[in-house]
Amino acid sequence: MPDTLTAPAAPAARPAHRDANVLRWVAAYTASMLGDTVFFLALAWAAVRHGSPAQAGLVMAVSAVPRALLMLGGGVIVDRLGPRRVVIGSDAVRCVAVLTVAALLWATDPGLWLLALLAVVFGTVDALFLPAVGALPPRITGRDQLARVQGMRGLAVRFASVVGAPLGGLAVATGGAAAAFACAGLLIALSVPLLVSVRTRPLPPPETGADAGSAGVAAPEGGSAWRELRAGLVYVRRHRILGPLMLAIALGDLGFAGPLSVGLALLADERGWGAFGMGWVLGGFGAGAGAAALLLTVRGRVPRAGYAVAGAIIPGAVAIGALAHAPGLPLAVGTALLVGLLAGLSGALCGALLQTQSDPAYLGRVTAVGGIVSLGVAPLGMPVSAAAIGLWGTGPVFAVSAAVCGLGGVVVLCAPALRRAELPG
Numbered sequence: 001m002p003d004t005l006t007a008p009a010a011p012a013a014r015p016a017h018r019d020a021n022v023l024r025w026v027a028a029y030t031a032s033m034l035g036d037t038v039f040f041l042a043l044a045w046a047a048v049r050h051g052s053p054a055q056a057g058l059v060m061a062v063s064a065v066p067r068a069l070l071m072l073g074g075g076v077i078v079d080r081l082g083p084r085r086v087v088i089g090s091d092a093v094r095c096v097a098v099l100t101v102a103a104l105l106w107a108t109d110p111g112l113w114l115l116a117l118l119a120v121v122f123g124t125v126d127a128l129f130l131p132a133v134g135a136l137p138p139r140i141t142g143r144d145q146l147a148r149v150q151g152m153r154g155l156a157v158r159f160a161s162v163v164g165a166p167l168g169g170l171a172v173a174t175g176g177a178a179a180a181f182a183c184a185g186l187l188i189a190l191s192v193p194l195l196v197s198v199r200t201r202p203l204p205p206p207e208t209g210a211d212a213g214s215a216g217v218a219a220p221e222g223g224s225a226w227r228e229l230r231a232g233l234v235y236v237r238r239h240r241i242l243g244p245l246m247l248a249i250a251l252g253d254l255g256f257a258g259p260l261s262v263g264l265a266l267l268a269d270e271r272g273w274g275a276f277g278m279g280w281v282l283g284g285f286g287a288g289a290g291a292a293a294l295l296l297t298v299r300g301r302v303p304r305a306g307y308a309v310a311g312a313i314i315p316g317a318v319a320i321g322a323l324a325h326a327p328g329l330p331l332a333v334g335t336a337l338l339v340g341l342l343a344g345l346s347g348a349l350c351g352a353l354l355q356t357q358s359d360p361a362y363l364g365r366v367t368a369v370g371g372i373v374s375l376g377v378a379p380l381g382m383p384v385s386a387a388a389i390g391l392w393g394t395g396p397v398f399a400v401s402a403a404v405c406g407l408g409g410v411v412v413l414c415a416p417a418l419r420r421a422e423l424p425g
Helices: 020-050 053-062 064-081 083-107 112-135 143-197 208-213 225-238 242-257 259-271 274-299 305-323 329-357 360-392 394-414
Strands: none
Touching (some): 020 053, 020 083, 020 112, 020 143, 053 064, 053 112, 112 329, 112 360, 143 274, 225 242, 225 360, 242 394, 259 274, 259 329, 259 360, 259 394, 329 360, 360 394
C-alpha cells in the first residue's frame, strides 16, 4: 500500500536547501546517522569489555550478514509499502532495540549474546532502512533538486562522523556502554517525529532520459515477492544507464575501500606517521568529501553528469595511486583531500543518477542493488589489500587499487547512454 500523500505533485518551487520539508528530512537523517555512529562505538566498547578481541570482532561483523542477505528483499518491501512508512518503522524498531539493551546493561550483565543479538537486529532492520532512505528523496522534492539533496545528505554523514564519535566517547566515559547505548537510542528516537512530519507526494512518471535508458525493459508486474525481486535485478541488468552505472560504482568502491581503510593504516605505519598522521590523512579525506557535498548543496546541479562522473573517478583513482608515494605527511594530507573531493562528487552524482534514471516502481529495488554493490563488494577489498601489502608493499597495491577504481570511469565513458546522461534541471 503506498504512502499517504499529503503534498501536491508539482515540483518544489524552492531549492531543496531552502525547503522546510526537505530540511526536516535532513534533520531526521542527521539524527539517525548520529545515533548510528554512537551505537557502533558503544557496541565495540561493550564487546571488547565482555569478550576477547576475536569475539568482539565477530560481534561487530555479525550485523553485516543479514544486511547483505536481506537488502534486496528490503527493496521489494520498500517498493510495495513506500519508503516513508518503511523509514519511520525502521527507525522506531532500532530505537526500541537499542534502548532495551541499554536498560538491560544498566540492570544486569547479560554477556556477549545480547550484543550479538542486537547486532543481528540492527543489520536486519538496516536491510529495510537503507533502501528506503535512498528511495525517499524523489518523494519529497523535485527531480531537478536531487543532486542538491545528495549533497545535503553527504553533509549530514560528515557531520555525524565528526560529532558522533566524540559524543559516544563522552557517553562511555560518563556512564559506560549503557549510557552510550541510551544516547544512541535517544538520537534515533529524535528522528521519528521529524520523519512523521515530512510530507511525501506521488512520484512523477519517468522522464525522457529514463525512458531511453530503460528501452527494452518490461514494465513492472505484480506477483510474489520473489518474482518482484527477480524483476528488479533484470531491470537493472538490462537498463542502458543503470547497468553500467552499477558496474562503475562496484569497481570504484572496490578499488577505493582497501587503500582508504586498512591500506592507510599500513601506509602510516610504514612511513612512521603513526596514528596521529593517519588521523590527519583521514581528516583531509573527510574535508574533501565535505567540500564536495557543500558544493552540490549550493550549486544544485552539475551539467553533463555522466562525463562529470568519469571526470571525477579517473583523476580520483590517480590520486589514490599517488597517495602511496607522497614524500611527506603534508602532501599526503593534500592528496587525501583531493581524493575525498573527487570521490564525494562522483558518489553524490551516481546517487542522483540512480534516482532520476530509475522507473519509480523499481526505485526501492534499484537502491537496494546499489547498497549491495557498495556495502557488499567494497569490504572484499580490505582483507585482500592487507594481505597484498604484506607481500608486495603499499606502492604496488595502491597502484592496482587505483587501476581498479579508474576502470569505473572507463566503464562510464564506454557506455554511450551513461556517458551522455544528464540530471534534470
